[in-house]
Every structure is written in C-alpha cells, then in structure tokens.
Amino acid sequence: MMIEEMKLQLIYRAYYPISITLSLITNILLLFIMKTTRSALLKDMQYYLLNTAICEILVSASTFLAQCRPVANKTTLAVFCYGPCKHFGPNTCFFMFALVQASVVAASFSILLSFYYRYRLLQVHVKNARSHKKTIAIFSLLPTSMLIFQLFTESDFAVVEAETRTLHPDYDYTNNSLIGFSNTKGVGGTISQISISLGVYSAPFIALYYKRKINKVITSNTSNQRIPVAYCKQLINGLLLQTMVPFVVYIPPFTYVLVSQFTGHSSLYAEYLLNTLGSFTAFINPLLTFYYVLPYRRALCKRVFKYFPSVSEEGTDITTYPAAANFHRGNTAITKV
Template structure:
C-alpha cells in the first residue's frame, strides 16, 4: 500500500520542491536588500542544499529496513537501475544535505536572537557557533566518504550486490548500515543527537527572542512588526522540522533496538523530511518581508494581465 502512495507522492513533492526552490533561489539572488546580506547567505545555502536533498530523495527513494541485522537500505527510485554503490553514495548525500538544512535553520534562529538583543553580533560567539556547525558537517561528511570507500566501492562488494539485485525488480538492495563500524556509529550519534537537540535549542532561542521583542527596549513599530512576522515564519519552520524528524526517528530507533518491523518509518524516514523542501521555501517567501513584497507584486502583475486578457476578449466578443 505504501509503495502505491509513494509512487505518486515522491515525484509530486520533487516537482513542487523544484519549482519552489528555484523561485526562492532566484528571489534571494536578485531581490535581497543589502541590509540582510547575512540572512541572504544562510537562506541561499539552505535553499541550495534542500534542492540537493529533494533531488537525492526522489532519485533514491530509500527504504530503511531497520529490523534486519545489519540494517539494509533498499532503493525504489530511479537509481535502482544503476550499480548499488551509486545509490549508496546518493543515500549519504541525502543524509548530509538534510543535516546541513537542519543546521541552517538553527543558525538562522541563533542569528535572529543575536540581532534581537540590539547589540553588534559578538564575533567570538558567532565564530564559535559557525565553527561548531562546520565541524559537525565535516565529521559527518568524512564518515560518509569513509563508509562509501569501505562498504560500497570494493570490487567484491559491488559484485555481491549485482548478484543480489539480478533477481529483484521492484527495488534494489544498495547497502547496509552496520553500527559495529566506527564511522556508522559516529554518524548515527550526530544525526540522532541533532534530531533531539536542535528542536529544543531552537524553541528556547525562539522564546528568548519573543521576550526581547516584547520588552521595553523594543524597536520601532514598523521594525517590530517585521520582526514578529519573521519570527512567526521561523516558528513554523521549527515546528515543521520537529514534526517531520522527531517522531519518525524515534520510531525507527525503537525498531532498530527491539528488531521489530514497523513498516511506516521504514518507508517514510526520508519522505517526511523531504516535505521540508516544500514547506521551507513557501515559509521564507511569505514571512521574509522583502520576498513577500516581491511575491505580492508578481501576483498583482499576473492578476492584472489576466484581467486585461479577459477584458480584451470581452471587447472583441461585443464588437462581433
């Protein structure tokens, strides 16, 4: 049943994500005011990696078979027609791009908290946060590269998966996740740790930002209104990321520990995070004031053109 749903759902999410992300990237590059240059960089990084995430999620369509020992990865996407090592590499690109996307949401929240204090950003504190994020990404990427080299590229392993997949049609087995291997344990610790830590940290920062914005030293009414709108968007992003990541990862972890087969998290552990690649650009376009204004202008122009065409058609019809 799940596969019938996902056969339609995965391509649909990918197409919508591609349209939304392309529009957002264009808007960020062409229509960002100079006073949000830092936010522009963060949003652009997030959007680019979400585009990668969406592409890899559609291309691989991974099923995370967590009740098997070692855990197996099955691909139902277009990449199942290629060699297993290509799909296995795609899986790690998907995981890393999802990680970077989640970290950029945290970084946006942190930068907004710093700005809400009405002080110049502490370079030391900012660099500590940025360097920590970069270190996490580099360690996770290093582990992913090590796993591809060790568990996918050796000739005997490639031949093994070619033989396994010869008799399979609907999906292909693309690799394993073996937690007895150090890089797998490190990556699992990073991913599962951040799934819990990031939402809690972002929600705490959001609470502090709201206190600062409603305090006696708040900014002018116009700026205060813009900040409130931006925080509403950030709050929506945080809650969406929490809802699509935390429950599904908890279910998957329980399945992994108990060796119980829960079908839903096996299919949807990468599908639900894929939804953030549609939600995030929509939230950014609406809740970041300069982008929302541009979006309204585009919609008005489109409506004006439609009214103009309709009026012209009416005039022609009357004249006839």
C-alpha cells in the same frame, strides 16, 4: 512481493516526481525573489536564507535520486533504493542515502543558523561577508562529519542482503538496489547514529532557546531597535515553524527506525514513510519563508501574481530590481511596503 509493497511502490513512483518538481519550483522562485528584491530589514539575513534554500534543493534532489527506504534488521540496517541511482550501481545509491541523511540535518541546522544570526544581530549590529561565511562553515561541521562517518561505516552489502532475505523473504529484491550498513552497533555505526540523532532531536529545542533569548532582547530594548518589533517577531515565528515542521514529520518515523534496530521488528508502512516525510519539508519551507518574510511575500505578490496587498508596515522599504538587471543604481525602483 507483497501486494501492500506493490501498492506502495506505485504511490511513491508518482510522489517523488511531484515532490522534486514542487521543491525546485518553490526554491528557485525563492532564489529569484531574493535576487530581485532588496530590503533594509533583511540585509545580511539573505546569506542564511540562501543557505537554507540550497540545503532544501539538495534534500529534494538526493531524495529523488535515491528513493530509499531503510529496513532495520537485528544487526544490520538494509536500505532499498528505487530511484535513478540504482542504474549507477550500489555504491552510488549508498552515497546518495548518506547524502539524504546529511542534507536533512544540514537543512535543519541552516534554520537554526538563521536564529543564531538574528540573535547576534540584535546584540552586536555588526556583520560582514567574511563572518557570515565563517559562521555557516562552523554550522556545517556536524552534517559534514555525519556524512563522512556514514560513508566509512561497515557496509558489506552481501551480509546486509543475507540477513534481510532471512527476516523479510517476501520483500521485493528485483526492482531495486539493496545496500546498507553491515554492523550498526560498531564504532562507526554508533557515531553515525548519534550524529543523526543530535541533528534531528536537538534542532527544535535549540530553536526554542534562541526564540526566548530573542524575544527577551527585543522586548527589553524596544526603544533602541532599528528593526520593527512586529516584523522581527513575525520572522522569528516563521523560523520557529520551519524548525518544528521536521520535528513533527521526521522524528516519529526516525524514532521508529531506531527502536526497530534494537527490537528487530519493522513495519513496511513506516519504512516507506521515513524518507517521504524527510523530503516533505523541501517544498514546505520555501512557502513558509514567502509568508513570514514580509518583503519577499509582497515582492512575490507584485512580481509573480501581479497583485500588491494593501497591508503596510512601517519601515519595511524594499527595493525591487528587474530580473535582468546588474544591480546598478539606475535600475532600481523603490517601493514603500
């Protein structure tokens, strides 16, 4: 095993436990604030924020369990898995790797779904729980299809290992589970790559498209808005930043893997970097939600840090519930934000 690989393994043995701990803390805290805080400005938006939080928890959990790094060969795609999944066999690691890819795309699409909902809300103003579930189900089709295609892509692990050992004889083959796709240029592999590429590359452009449409609506109908314009713009800017974070941290290494599959050349550092950056957003997005969603930010300051900022914004009434309350009217305390 190369000295560089030994050093990287030591670094990532520390990184993954820290990453999942931060992700679980921030996302569970967000779920707690969502449950104990009600805002007239958010209303049904919580369905979509909840969907994003669940997707991010799934990203961090699957990334930790797999701890995988892809190695692009000439005809195969090898995946080294160092996580707990290796103790349950290669098929478990194969499923976890596919789940990592699908959950990252699902998390990105969940933020796009929030954009779509905000745009539809400004136009229609009428939503119900059934329509929310239907919309979320439609948007989940691409990540689900991507997961299915990956699971049914040709995956002869012996073929993958043989080519990987030939091209990379100095890699560590003892402390991990080696899985992968034995025919990346076949029908299943091609469809899987196209699905992943659509999810990764299209998200920022779709977000920019809806941002322009939303800004056009709120600037042309300011007199009829039920939601303060400044508040709406702040929320949209937060959603845009959440969409751009994966664009910045995930697309470069993912592009490198695609190029490596055609050229047959790979870099050890780029291989480790891909999965790391994919999990990075799992604890960054909840922090962005806290900052850009004003009722949650103020509820966090008051309930967790025991500090109530003096910043005020007209129309941002929030209702904060005790943690153990059953949401009865008698248990509420109205706070003017």
